[in-house]
Amino acid sequence: MTITAAQNSATNTNSINGWAGISIPGPVTSIVITYSNAGDASSNANQQILISDVQFNAIPLDSDSILGGTGNDAIFGGIGTDTIDGGADNDVIEGGAGNDSLIGNTGTDTLSYASSTAGVNVNLATGAVSGGHAAGDTISGFENVTGTGLGDTLTGDNNDNVLSGLTGADSLNGAGGNDTLIGGAGADTLVGGSGTDTASYQTATASVIANLATPAGNTGDAAGDSYSSIENLIGSTLSDSLGGNAGANLLEGLAGADTLSGSTGADTLFGGADVDQLFGGIDNDLLDGGTGADFLFGGSGRDTLAGGDGADSVDGGQGFDFADYSGSNAAVSVNLNDTVAESGGHAAGDTLSSIEGLIGSTFGDTLIGDMKANIILGGGGADTIDGGFGSDSIQGGDGNDVIDAGPDTAPVITPPLPQDLRLDWDAQLLTNPNPNIDAGFTQTTGGINIQVTYTEDDSATNTAFTIDNGPLAGNADAVSIYAVNDEIPGDREFDTDSAGVLTRAVGGAGTTEATINFSSAANSGLTGEVSDVYFRISDIDVGGFRDTVTVLAFDALGNPVPVDFTVVATQITESGNTLTAAASASPVAPSSASGSALVYVQGPVASIVIQYGDLNNPGSQQAILLSDVLFTTIPESVDNADDDTVSGGLGDDFIQAGIGIDSLMGDEGNDTLLGEAGNDLLFGGIGEDSLDGGIGDDQLDGGADNDTLLGDTGSDTIFGGSGADSIEGGDGNDTILFGEGADTVFGGDGSDLIDDVGGIQLAGVNLVYSGSGNDTVYTGDGADLLFGDAGNDVLYGENGNDTITGGTGNDTVYGDQGNDVFVVGLNDVTTVAGDADTLAPYEVIYGGGGPGASLGDNDTIDLSVFGFSRVVIVPSAPGSEDGYIKILDTLGNEIGRIDYFNIENIFPCFTPGVMILTDRGEVPVEALVPGDLVMTRDNGLQPVRWVGRRDLGLLDLMADPDLQPIEIATGALANGPDRVLRVSPQHRVLVEGARAELMFGEAEVLVAAKHLLGQAGVTRVLPLEGVAYIHILFDRHEIVQSDGVWTESFQPADRMLSAMDAEVRGEVLKLFPQLAKAEAAFPAARLSLKAHEARVLLAG
Known part of the structure; x- marks a missing residue:
């Protein structure tokens, strides 16, 4: 503030005219007063001002008023009645003790009660707060809430909230929006509300097991948590195990060696850093391993698997699956026929199994399909793509790609015969003597990969999945199972000493679960699904234990497959897919028929799930024994069609179709499309394209710009499209449609139909050569040059001033409207041998138009080009435009004749030079x-x-x-x-x-x-x-x-x-x-x- 007195306005010290009162609202910690005089120098020495007493109000301790302003602020009010406004940007505000007024303002702001000494209740939707430091507060403008280390109740609003409970048994409810709930340590209740919500354990300091379907088995910070309307899980930076439910889940492992299992639903799994294991489960899943040498298994459904950086093992499982390298930092080289590791970029060191589709990177990749019907997407870069045999769909993407849709000749394919194979528990011990298989394993036999996994939903101890290893260890007391196989056709038998042992927890109410997934090995010729599956479940206890066993089966698309049971004992009842033991009988031995059930799945089947529980929750550990699993392979059907669909995308692409009925689309760029064998469809798209139909009855469309089109062999249909095209029918009876530009057309061999469908052509002249064969040609509007060439042609000049040359053969020519010129030469007439009495007309020319024609009509027959010795023009009447022309030799003998109609001018001679x-x-x-x-x-x-x-x-x-x-x-x-x-x-x-x-x-x-x-x-x-x-x-x-x-x-x-x-x-x-x-x-x-x-x- 500045106060300035008027010039020469002297006042007394007690005058009101020289007084100014100053008020400062505060808060303030110091006041500075600066005095100066702007008058003449003679009076400066005697000037002064007087300052009265300063009156003020003291502010109570810790009652703060804070404005954060712009920037990401962290503000702590401490004790007292504070007013805190975060201002712009993303702020963290904690009022502390006292009745505070807390305003997040603009940005994404977080309200924190982390220092509260008691739990709080915060509702962002209503603004209501209570408990601990929240008591007496008023809040507004916050998107996120951080609770206390005690039991909090935090509720979001319709925005995307982050609710963090820290430690303690918290209740977090996201309400509307896509929320993230961080329960922290303690048994938390996590309710997502509407939207797509996430339970996150990213703040955990130890590994967690978190499963949306079976949370009773959770460990670490997830132990005791319950989920409602939670779709996604985020793990810690350590080695976690995350499991989904029946919905479409997102599971993110972050760092650490994580295991992610998607279950049913279209799931998205991100492994993150380190060596992860990803299991998509049923439905169409997206798996991304991140960095590290990861294992990816798609399961059933149409899955997309991206191994990421590192030497990954990528198994699509059942269904049509993609290996995705779109995120690679360099070009990749991938061959689906390989049994060795791939190379380049993110593909380096990868091994692929049961992969039908490839997605390339933004660099120049080399992508090669196998004998299946592949889908290959090149992505950006100048890619080299070979579809291999099979009916493939190929998209080159951006860049100048070279695409070969398949071989020129069909390979000899001998499909494998069905085989009777088995999952052999004892054989697994030969490669790994550790009988504990909690971590699962993969066994490959006869071209089938069998993947066995184990999950549990009970946090109690003593649960396990093992292989009975008594016989291999020399244990005479090894468990023997009931192995009667009377119901199995053929000579297949169960091994009484080979069994998987599935146990359940002591005193727990949950179940344990074993899953058996089938998929085909690379180039096995098998579908990956199997049929006629038989196995026995033994030691189903009754009485005080009351075991329950549920068996589920699914095909490659995740659809349920019927399961049949054969049970001997009456104390085991069957209901749907579940077996339940009676309550009134005594337990039986594993080798007893009364405790055994034969399971049969006709198939085709890709996945079998065995769930084991007990109705009475006994105090001692219980187990069931699974026999070897017998099954029959299903060979792939041989696709001899090799019908490919190829899209070049942006760039100047080279696309070669191979055999089969192929569809090639050049898209944008100057593309080269080769149809090769088969009745192909070639579409050039935008750019100056070159199309060659090759063998077969092809359809060619040049699209926009100046294209070169060759039908080649076969009866082709060719459309020039816009632009000045060069079109050649090649061999066969072709249909050529041109005219949306100044086109040059060569009919080639065969009886062709050539038609100008482009309307009036004002820019340039169409040049048409009908070629050999009996052709029919329509040149449409415009001044066209038409050559009949060899064969008995029918030529229509249509509108415009056309020049039509019949060529050899018995041609019929129609000039239609316009000033047309008909050029007839020596080869156009019939040579009369000897003294034949009859002369048949060779050429028939119709000038067309007539008086008053809209485009004019002044037609001319030019006989000079070919140098007839002598001609005689015979009009049908004096002045008539109809008549005939007799062609004479040097002796005056008639050697040919031309009939004409509506012709105004005939030039019988030619001047060779001036x-x-x-x-x-x-x-x-x-x-x-x-x-x-x-x-x-x-x-x-x-x-x-x-x-x-x-x-x-x-x-x-x-x-x-x-x-x-x-x-x-x-x-x-x-x-x-x-x-x-x-x-x-x-x-x-x-x-x-x-x-x-x-x-x-x-x-x-x-x-x-x-x-x-x-x-x-x-x-x-x-x-x-x-x-x-x-x-x-x-x-x-x-x-x-x-x-x-x-x-x-x-x-x-x-x-x-x-x-x-x-x-x-x-x-x-x-x-x-x-x-x-x-x-x-x-x-x-x-x-x-x-x-x-x-x-x-x-x-x-």
């Missing part, structure tokens, strides 16, 4: 050489100094229409020409007369040939044979006579020379060095008119 007037008469321009004397209009005979030539093919002219020549019909100009004159568009023609002199002051002017377009008889043409432009250079710009009219010679200029090839330009400059200067040029022989000037002149 005729130039020389000293020896008219000479073809292409015959002139340097030194020849040519008659000029201004200077008489002049020697030719240089002759240049530029040849342009049909495709050159199509690519640049401005290069297409201008054709001037005979007599189209006032003084000629004498015959059809064809020149380049820029070639200038002399025009003379009074109108020119009146308008431009000169009687003779030069007009570019292209500016004559629109005059009668002057057209731009597209010669199928291409064109040669020949230049004649004199010592000056000259006017020469060409086909009877005066036209210009070559006039060099800098822009013309720069457009020439280097070799040609050098030749001209050698003759005329002065032209090397840009400003040097030959003066024009006449005034050259611009386009608009030419239009005005010619309009008269």
Whole structure:
């Protein structure tokens, strides 16, 4: 605060005008007063201010008012009545003793009563608090609560809360939201409420056993805990055992050598650090081992298993399972045919079993399928993928991938025969003499992996799962089981001295459980499920013990499978899947028939669960004995189809289909798709793709952009899609649909149907070659070039100014609307042998259109290209557009005939070159050489100094229409020409007369040939044979006579020379060095008119 007095406002010490009262709300610990004077220096020495007494109120001890502000604050109020506001960000606030006002404010804030000397009751939803330090507090704006070391009751709200009870028997209720409940040590009651809630033991200082289904067996911080509406478990950083329930659980082991068991439901298991064991159980599970050499077993269902970093053992179990390497930090190389460890990135050292699908990393992976129907997802990077034999589905993902969907020829597959095998308890002791099998084991026999696991739900002592090892240890008193096998077909027998011993706790009410999972070994040719399962359960005690045994069976998809019992004794009753001993009989020996039951599961079965309990909870340990488990393998059905589905994804992919009916999709990028054998579907997608259907009746779709499509062998269906496509049908009777761009189409061999379905094509010209065979072609709208090639074709030009060449064979041609040109050659007519009296028409041409056609109609038959010796045109009536053309040989004999309809023009002869007037008469321009004397209009005979030539093919002219020549019909100009004159568009023609002199002051002017377009008889043409432009250079710009009219010679200029090839330009400059200067040029022989000037002149 600053107080400033007015200038020259002197006051007395007792005047009210020089007084200021100051009030500070506080709290405050010091006050600083600074005095200065801004007046003149002469008065400074005698100035002063007076300060009155300072009055204040004392604040009671520990009554704090604290504002946290921004940042993650930790605030402790201590004793007293505190007001604490955490402000922004994530704060931890503890008011301590006293009636506190606690506000979390914004962020994710935690209310703590950790120092309370008594338990507290906190409800975030209602704001009600009581007990211990919470008594008298008011709270708001908190998301999380930490209780005391005593028994607390903590309740959340509809947000995602973290409730931590610390030690003591706490009651935690998450209410709404996805909550995390940390009970800590003590027998806690954990209620998740609605949402997906987690019981966490991450603060535990010792290992825990926590099981959502059977919490009675919990240990460590989890001991005594009960769960309600809890879906997930998080373990400690030590070696934990976590188990799920029938729901979809998330089990997270964190650090330590953890065992995670998913049970039923679609579970997600994260092992975390160290060497973990993950068991998915039933349903579609996700298993992630994390770091360390982990063991992953998917169980039944469609599981995804990611071993993570470390040499992992990955067993999919039953069902269709994926090995997932999407999180790898480097490229992986995985081959499902391997019986050795994989390599690269997270795959290094991994062994895979019962895996049908692969998911690659974001790097360039090598992924190889086996003989099953695999799904392979390449992910990012330039992957190399081989599906192997079988009907695979492959997606390359991002990157330039190389994909081979399968072999070119089908391998010889001999499926294995069913085998009668067994789970042999004694055989397990041969590899591991320790009879205790609490930790489970895996036994492989005949291509079947048998995994045995054990769980218990009772914290009492003396529970175990063991193998009776008496005979191996030389113990004469070894237990013998009842092993009669009368009901088993064949000669299979039980071993009386081989048994698994399943015990239960003394005095406990819970059960123990043994699970037997079946899966196929790699490349075994077996499904992994088994059938005709037999085993005996012996020593089912009655009387005071009253054993209960439940047997459950599931197939590879987790569906229940029926279980049948055969019981001899009447004191054991059967109800559904459970056997129950009577209460009124005496116990029996393990070898007694009265205590035994034969179990049969027809299958197919993938998992069997044996649950053992006792109704009377006796005070002595009890056990049941399980015989060897007999079963029969199920061979896989042989998939000879090898029908693959492949998607390239982003990038420039190379995809090869192999045999079978395959579907290949290039997706985005410039892809190459090879169909190989089978009736394949190839879709290029976005990008300039190359598609080859290979053998079979294929369907090809180029998709967007400029594609190259080859049907190859077979009767293919080809659709070009958008873009300027190059399409070839190849062998077979193909259907080719094109036209959404300037396409080039080759029908190839076979009788093809070629159709323009793209509508009006304004950009470019469709070029269609029907190929050999009897083809039907529709070129659609636009100015198309259509070649019938060999075979008896039916050709439809449809709308547009088309040029149609029938080719060899008896063709029928329809021009339809537009100014069409029909080119017919010597090979298009029937040769009449000898003096045959009958002549059949060879070509039939329909010009189409007719008067008033919307696209114009001025059709032409051009007979000049192939050089007929003589033709006779016979109209059906004078002036008719219908008739026929007789083709004659040199002797005048008729050798063929062409019928025509709606044809306006027929050109019977062809001028091979422009005729130039020389000293020896008219000479073809292409015959002139340097030194020849040519008659000029201004200077008489002049020697030719240089002759240049530029040849342009049909495709050159199509690519640049401005290069297409201008054709001037005979007599189209006032003084000629004498015959059809064809020149380049820029070639200038002399025009003379009074109108020119009146308008431009000169009687003779030069007009570019292209500016004559629109005059009668002057057209731009597209010669199928291409064109040669020949230049004649004199010592000056000259006017020469060409086909009877005066036209210009070559006039060099800098822009013309720069457009020439280097070799040609050098030749001209050698003759005329002065032209090397840009400003040097030959003066024009006449005034050259611009386009608009030419239009005005010619309009008269």
